[in-house]
Amino acid sequence: MNADSDGSDTGVQADLPEDEGQWSARLRRAAVNALPPGRLLPDRQPAYVASWIYVFGALTLAALAIVVLSGMVLAIEGPTWWHLSRVGLFVNSMHMWSVELFFFFMVVHLWGKFFMAAWRGRRRATWITGVLAFVVSIAAAFTGYLSQQNFDSQWIGTQAKDGINATGAGAFFNVLNFGQMLVWHVLLLPLVVGFVVVVHVLLVRRHGVVPPFAPDPGDLVAPEVVASAADRSVTR
Amino acid sequence: MTFPQELAGRLAQAIINLNGPGRYVHWGFIQISVANLVVIALMIVVFVAAILVPFPRRSGGGR
Numbered sequence: 036m037n038a039d040s041d042g043s044d045t046g047v048q049a050d051l052p053e054d055e056g057q058w059s060a061r062l063r064r065a066a067v068n069a070l071p072p073g074r075l076l077p078d079r080q081p082a083y084v085a086s087w088i089y090v091f092g093a094l095t096l097a098a099l100a101i102v103v104l105s106g107m108v109l110a111i112e113g114p115t116w117w118h119l120s121r122v123g124l125f126v127n128s129m130h131m132w133s134v135e136l137f138f139f140f141m142v143v144h145l146w147g148k149f150f151m152a153a154w155r156g157r158r159r160a161t162w163i164t165g166v167l168a169f170v171v172s173i174a175a176a177f178t179g180y181l182s183q184q185n186f187d188s189q190w191i192g193t194q195a196k197d198g199i200n201a202t203g204a205g206a207f208f209n210v211l212n213f214g215q216m217l218v219w220h221v222l223l224l225p226l227v228v229g230f231v232v233v234v235h236v237l238l239v240r241r242h243g244v245v246p247p248f249a250p251d252p253g254d255l256v257a258p259e260v261v262a263s264a265a266d267r268s269v270t271r
Numbered sequence: 272m273t274f275p276q277e278l279a280g281r282l283a284q285a286i287i288n289l290n291g292p293g294r295y296v297h298w299g300f301i302q303i304s305v306a307n308l309v310v311i312a313l314m315i316v317v318f319v320a321a322i323l324v325p326f327p328r329r330s331g332g333g334r
Binding site: 139 | 313314317
């Protein structure tokens with residue numbers, strides 16, 4: 036029986052000893068060891084997390100949620116609706132402006148993390164998944180511009196084709212193929228962005244937020260030095 | 272269009288007129304739209320503000 040110190044069933048260990056070697060039991064143990072519930076959803080954070088810089092990571096997630104929700108509505112209703120109806124124009128604009136805010140917040144978050152060298156302390160994977168999220172989001176936004184179904188998307192497609200073809204990617208990524216760009220935009224790239232963002236957030240939970248830089252030794256003054264300086268100033 | 276909607280539309284137009292071709296800034300080989308330049312400037316302003324503006328703390332304090 037799996038019992039915690041208070042006798043409650045933790046549900047982590049297998050019910051029967053002979054099941055401990057099963058892949059499901061091993062995967063469950065590995066997942067809980069990597070991310071115990073208290074670390075996955077902590078009640079408190081270190082004092083240095085009380086900074087506006089960290090708010091921008093959360094704002095990026097909030098903007099992404101609006102992007103996904105408004106995109107789902109657009110996918111349900113279709114281009115005639117988002118170009119011609121009042122509500123459609125509103126949702127279309129909301130989708131575009133939430134993407135603008137998504138990138139805005141993500142770049143501020145990126146600058147903050149860069150100047151804090153947030154890859155320190157075995158946090159390289161957290162940094163790399165953030166970079167991946169940024170790069171894949173650019174591709175998702177690009178295919179979104181190509182999926183608008185208007186003169187703007189035609190202009191962007193015809194301007195981009197030569198550059199894309201020059202890289203050789205045009206063989207499998209044809210910016211003039213609307214159906215292909217739409218599927219990349221509404222299925223493949225959102226899946227990749229969503230997956231990378233989830234992994235990024237889980238890594239932040241696993242390794243924690245990077246602590247501030249340690250002060251230079253020259254900046255540190257021992258208390259006895261301060262006290263002796265104070266004594267000298269008094270005696271003079 | 273009803274009167275409040277028309278009024279709201281006219282007010283929005285009065286703030287900034289986006290109904291026309293974009294304006295671009297040229298500096299050597301660098302060419303960037305004014306809209307993108309404004310967004311970059313805003314990001315820098317917000318970034319500096321995020322560093323300088325004190326974060327409100329709950330009474331009793333965190334860990």
